[in-house]
Each structure stands twice: as structure tokens, then as C-alpha cells.
Amino acid sequence: MKFTESLWQENADIYEKILKHPFILELASGSLSIDRFSFYIYQDSLYLNEFATALAVTGTKAPVSKDKLTFLSFAQNALLVEGLLHENYMDSLPKQDQKGASPSALAYTQYLLATSSLKPYAVSAAALLPCFWIYKRVGDHILAHQAANNPYQNWINTYAGEEFAQSVSQMLALVDGIAAQSTVAERDSMRQAYRKATQYEYMFWDSAYHLEKWPV
Numbered sequence: 001m002k003f004t005e006s007l008w009q010e011n012a013d014i015y016e017k018i019l020k021h022p023f024i025l026e027l028a029s030g031s032l033s034i035d036r037f038s039f040y041i042y043q044d045s046l047y048l049n050e051f052a053t054a055l056a057v058t059g060t061k062a063p064v065s066k067d068k069l070t071f072l073s074f075a076q077n078a079l080l081v082e083g084l085l086h087e088n089y090m091d092s093l094p095k096q097d098q099k100g101a102s103p104s105a106l107a108y109t110q111y112l113l114a115t116s117s118l119k120p121y122a123v124s125a126a127a128l129l130p131c132f133w134i135y136k137r138v139g140d141h142i143l144a145h146q147a148a149n150n151p152y153q154n155w156i157n158t159y160a161g162e163e164f165a166q167s168v169s170q171m172l173a174l175v176d177g178i179a180a181q182s183t184v185a186e187r188d189s190m191r192q193a194y195r196k197a198t199q200y201e202y203m204f205w206d207s208a209y210h211l212e213k214w215p216v
């Protein structure tokens with residue numbers, strides 16, 4: 001079995017919880033409140049910027065130019081998507097709601113930045129994989145289960161498209177290649193990083209659904 005397949009199986013419990021989360025159910029049915037969607041989009045624009053940094057930092061560690069280029073092109077793409085979110089949605093968001101990253105969103109981005117800065121290449125790459133893979137699976141799932149005339153169609157199309165599918169395949173091949181050259185102990189650290197990022201993916205949806213605030 002491929003290393004990435006074993007990662008998917010080990011974390012299927014969290015994926016099932018994501019699919020049943022009201023944020024995803026309501027996104028698919030089109031009934032998600034605009035407040036919750038706006039909160040998510042704003043948090044995601046902050047996330048994409050930090051995620052691009054984590055991708056670029058991981059890219060600097062790649063031992064071969066081809067993989068370095070892949071990470072840097074992913075970073076470029078994340079910044080382009082961030083720009084599109086700004087163009088398409090940000091003007092319609094109330095300014096008072098734009099108060100910086102929520103506790104869960106901040107925890108996720110800081111985890112990725114710390115991992116990419118301080119941990120080995122293999123662990124950094126594993127931590128970045130759930131972002132790609134979960135969005136691919138969730139995007140495909142929503143596309144198959146969505147209601148007609150969904151107001152969130154644009155968002156759904158981004159992650160269910162062919163172009164995105166290619167990036168995900170590239171990222172999976174990269175992580176499998178790294179795992180094949182790693183020791184058992186290194187692969188164990190990769191597993192832990194993958195699970196942690198998967199937990200944060202769940203928390204990102206959950207915190208948007210609850211419009212998570214700082215308690216003080």
C-alpha cells in the first residue's frame with residue numbers, strides 16, 4: 001500500500017466527521033448563512049497567505065529543483081487564489097468582521113509555519129498534504145451531493161476541477177517519494193504531522209460555523 005493511502009485510512013475518522021459537519025452539509029445544500037460563509041472566506045484569505053509562506057519555506061528544503069519548483073508554484077497559486085477571494089468577496093464583507101485570524105485559524109497557520117521552519121523536509125511536506133487532499137475529496141463530495149442553483153457554486157467549482165486534481169496528484173506523488181526515502185522513525189513523524197493538520201482542517205470548518213471569537 002502507498003504511504004499516502006495508509007495516511008488516508010488512518011485519518012478516515014476525521015474525514016467522516018468533516019463530511020457530516022453542518023458547515024459542509026449546508027454548503028452542499030446551499031442553505032449555509034452568508035455570515036458563516038463570509039467568516040470562512042475572510043479567514044481563508046488570511047490562511048492562504050500564511051499557507052503560501054509555509055509552502056515556499058518547505059520548497060527551500062527540497063533536495064531537487066523539480067520538487068522545489070513544485071512547492072514554489074503551489075505557493076504562487078495559493079497567493080493568486082487569495083487575490084481572487086479579495087477581488088470577488090472581500091468588498092461585500094462588513095469591515096467590523098475583519099479582525100484578524102480566529103483562534104483555530106491562527107493555531108493552524110502557526111502550526112504549519114513552525115513545522116515548515118523548524119522540522120525536516122519530510123515532516124513539513126506531510127503537514128501540508130491534508131490541505132490539498134481533504135479539499136479535493138470534500139470538493140468532489142459536495143459536487144456529487146449539491147443542490148441545484150447553489151449560491152456557493154463558484155467555491156465548489158474551484159476544488160472539484162481538473163486543474164486542482166492535478167496539483168493534488170503531484171503533491172501525493174511527492175509525499176510518497178519522500179516517504180520511500182525515509183526511515184521508519186521519520187515516517188512516524190510524517191504520520192503525526194499529517195494527523196495534526198487533518199485535525200486543524202476539521203477545526204477550521206467548525207470555527208467558521210460557530211463564528212469563533214477570541215474570549216478576551
Ligand SMILES: Cc1ncc(C[n+]2csc(CCO)c2C)c(N)n1
Pocket residue numbers: 044047048051074075077078081130131132135201204
Ligand atoms: C483551511 C483551508 N484548507 C485548505 C484549503 C485548500 N488550499 C489552500 S492553498 C492550496 C494549495 C495551493 O494552491 C489548497 C489546496 C483552503 N483553501 N483552506
